[in-house]
Amino acid sequence: QAAKPNVVVLATGGTIAGAGASAANSATYAAAKVPVDKLLAGLPELANVAKVSGEQVFQIASESFTNEHLLRLGQRVSALAKQADVDGIVITHGTDTLEETAYFLNLTVRTNKPIVVVGSMRPGTALSADGALNLYDAVTVAASKDAAGKGVLVTMNDEIQSGRDVSKTINIKTEAFKSQWGPLGMVVEGKNYWFRAPVKRHTMQSEFNIDDIKALPAVDIVYGYSNMNTTGIEAYGKAGVKALIHAGTGNGSVAAQAVDSLKALRAAGVQIVRSARVPDGFVLRNAEQPDDKYDWVVAHDLRPQKARILAMVALTKTNDSKELQRIFWEY
Numbered sequence: 318q319a320a321k322p323n324v325v326v327l328a329t330g331g332t333i334a335g336a337g338a339s340a341a342n343s344a345t346y347a348a349a350k351v352p353v354d355k356l357l358a359g360l361p362e363l364a365n366v367a368k369v370s371g372e373q374v375f376q377i378a379s380e381s382f383t384n385e386h387l388l389r390l391g392q393r394v395s396a397l398a399k400q401a402d403v404d405g406i407v408i409t410h411g412t413d414t415l416e417e418t419a420y421f422l423n424l425t426v427r428t429n430k431p432i433v434v435v436g437s438m439r440p441g442t443a444l445s446a447d448g449a450l451n452l453y454d455a456v457t458v459a460a461s462k463d464a465a466g467k468g469v470l471v472t473m474n475d476e477i478q479s480g481r482d483v484s485k486t487i488n489i490k491t492e493a494f495k496s497q498w499g500p501l502g503m504v505v506e507g508k509n510y511w512f513r514a515p516v517k518r519h520t521m522q523s524e525f526n527i528d529d530i531k532a533l534p535a536v537d538i539v540y541g542y543s544n545m546n547t548t549g550i551e552a553y554g555k556a557g558v559k560a561l562i563h564a565g566t567g568n569g570s571v572a573a574q575a576v577d578s579l580k581a582l583r584a585a586g587v588q589i590v591r592s593a594r595v596p597d598g599f600v601l602r603n604a605e606q607p608d609d610k611y612d613w614v615v616a617h618d619l620r621p622q623k624a625r626i627l628a629m630v631a632l633t634k635t636n637d638s639k640e641l642q643r644i645f646w647e648y
């Protein structure tokens with residue numbers, strides 16, 4: 318019998334490592350409690366799929382992820398991916414910012430080896446906990462040759478999603494992770510079924526490399542809403558933000574009373590990225606606002622939180638708005 322592939326599970330916390338007081342607590346529990354060794358010991362079925370080893374990188378709820386966590390995790394994933402004795406990497410992660418970490422790794426880790434980010438909506442102590450199967454699926458995908466070269470993947474609820482496209486869309490169901498462009502495939506009983514592949518640049522085709530990124534610039538998000546004011550925009554400007562993501566209404570529209578403040582920030586050298594707060598769709602250049610005239614960038618189909626990740630990564634290489642826009646189209 319052929320040797321099983323080697324998969325490393327990097328644990329960062331989240332609900333997949335959560336624990337509640339009783340089995341009826343599906344939503345009331347403490348995240349980031351169970352250590353990785355215990356998580357893996359609770360899933361002896363993994364041994365049928367791969368030779369799995371665990372490493373506790375952090376033990377936090379994912380809403381508390383910082384840029385430093387992203388950099389440290391990315392550097393560890395990159396180092397492991399270079400090891401000849403590692404065939405695939407799984408990252409257990411809280412679901413709240415899972416999509417941001419998955420996209421960051423997708424943009425910056427130069428490897429064809431499968432990298433799979435996984436979480437759960439219920440703690441392992443709950444009735445119908447989803448973490449064990451999600452993790453089993455993640456290891457299955459990470460151990461598969463057919464998952465290579467597809468960018469960073471996310472396995473939740475039997476689906477294999479692109480880390481670029483997927484977002485958490487509901488906070489109370491196990492069917493929480495969706496992409497408007499659909500999943501790439503499904504994983505069922507330890508086998509992958511693929512239906513599509515990503516076309517945006519990622520991992521090996523990326524011009525970014527985590528090994529060269531020592532720090533990430535300050536990029537923040539302002540939210541658009543009726544009766545919007547400019548307090549947030551101006552405060553971020555004073556704080557020295559390098560790019561500001563505007564989570565606009567509808568097509569990424571900007572309130573008339575906010576336009577001058579954003580123009581003033583741009584004149585001061587801050588990049589303005591126009592995204593939309595609606596869950597799906599994409600923002601077109603010069604629709605709603607004259608982006609060419611104002612020298613603003615549009616976020617394409619990226620949700621504001623993903624646009625923030627791409628802007629940070631892009632700004633490590635360029636502060637040219639035309640280059641930034643090219644990057645937003647390509648990644």
Ligand SMILES: NC(=O)C[C@H](N)C(=O)O
Nearest residue numbers: 331332378379411412413
């Ligand atoms: N379901 C979860 O994992 C939510 C948790 N707050 C986290 O992101 O860590």
